[in-house]
Amino acid sequence: MARLFIVEDEPIIAYDLKLCVEQAGHEIAGMAETAAEALPQIAATSPDLLLLDINIKGAEDGIALARKVAAILPVPFIFVTSYYDAQTLERVKGVNPSAYIVKPFKEEEVLANIQLALKKNRSAAVSAKPGKLFVRDGGILKPIKAEEVVFARGESNYTILHMAGNRKFTVSHTLKSIEDKLPDSIFCRVHKSYLINLEYIDLIEHSVAKVAGETIPIGKAYRAGLFEKMQIL
Numbered sequence: 001m002a003r004l005f006i007v008e009d010e011p012i013i014a015y016d017l018k019l020c021v022e023q024a025g026h027e028i029a030g031m032a033e034t035a036a037e038a039l040p041q042i043a044a045t046s047p048d049l050l051l052l053d054i055n056i057k058g059a060e061d062g063i064a065l066a067r068k069v070a071a072i073l074p075v076p077f078i079f080v081t082s083y084y085d086a087q088t089l090e091r092v093k094g095v096n097p098s099a100y101i102v103k104p105f106k107e108e109e110v111l112a113n114i115q116l117a118l119k120k121n122r123s124a125a126v127s128a129k130p131g132k133l134f135v136r137d138g139g140i141l142k143p144i145k146a147e148e149v150v151f152a153r154g155e156s157n158y159t160i161l162h163m164a165g166n167r168k169f170t171v172s173h174t175l176k177s178i179e180d181k182l183p184d185s186i187f188c189r190v191h192k193s194y195l196i197n198l199e200y201i202d203l204i205e206h207s208v209a210k211v212a213g214e215t216i217p218i219g220k221a222y223r224a225g226l227f228e229k230m231q232i233l
Contacts, residue, residue: 001225002026002048002118005041007065008080009033009057013103017051017080020107026114027221034058035065042069046176049098049117050077051110054088063088066095074180076121078113080105133181135161135169144169147186150212152178152195162214164200188229191219198229 004021006028008014018028029047032038034057042050050069054062066077079092082103092100098117101109134141148164154175161169161178171178179187179195189195190209194216202210209216209226218226 001222002114003029003045004049004051004114005029005038005045005047006031006051007033007035007038007056007062008051008053010053013053013080017110020110021051021114024111024114025221025224035060035062035068038065039068042075043072046073046174047075048176049114049121050075051080051114052077052097054079054081054083054092063091063095066097070095076117078117080110135171137169146182147197147199149182149187150197150200151214151216152182154178154193154195162212164212188222188226190222190226191217 004026006014006017006021008017008031014031014033018031021028029045030038030041032041036058050066052062052066056062056065060068062079062081066079069075069077076098078099078101079097080101080103081088084100084102089100098120099113101113133144133146135144136142144161144163150162150164152162152175153160157174158170158172159175159178161171163169173181175189175193175195179189182195186198187195188198196209196211196216200212202213204210204218207218207220207223209218
């Protein structure tokens, strides 16, 4: 399960993409019709993937938006557009999209490219993760071990790391940014505001998880992703 942001100025196409994404079990982080609308929303929501039309309303097109997003967030994107002329394709090469889908599109084509883009991005993130993380504590940089992070709770533009031994650190990063820095093999997003370490799960009941004695909500859109990572007998 992933969170996607759609930038499309044709309402019917935007709705079709939204429906396609949600029926596949993903979540819509937001939608916009122009680059000016989209950029601050993307920065605020930190989605996992963008679906961008190229020829959109406003002063800037989807390619210009992709370039601006890349400067602030390491988020992959897919162009979904009716433009495939030589000039457009040449401009597209400069922003390195994960895929380029030409309208009219087929649902299975969109979903297949979404899965490939997400898998490629996860693999790249895992290979780029450092062996040791550092947090600021009273002006001092302290090393922490990823496996000692019990869970993380996102609060707007900062995140509280709950560590083993009842330690806590507040860091100036979004939860999505923290998620990208921690190993995907033992961490799982279970709610828009929570990321948990699977090794510390005590039990799961209904829509909550007990993690090292703390009650963590499990969002409906995140359940499938959590269960995929768990070895259920």
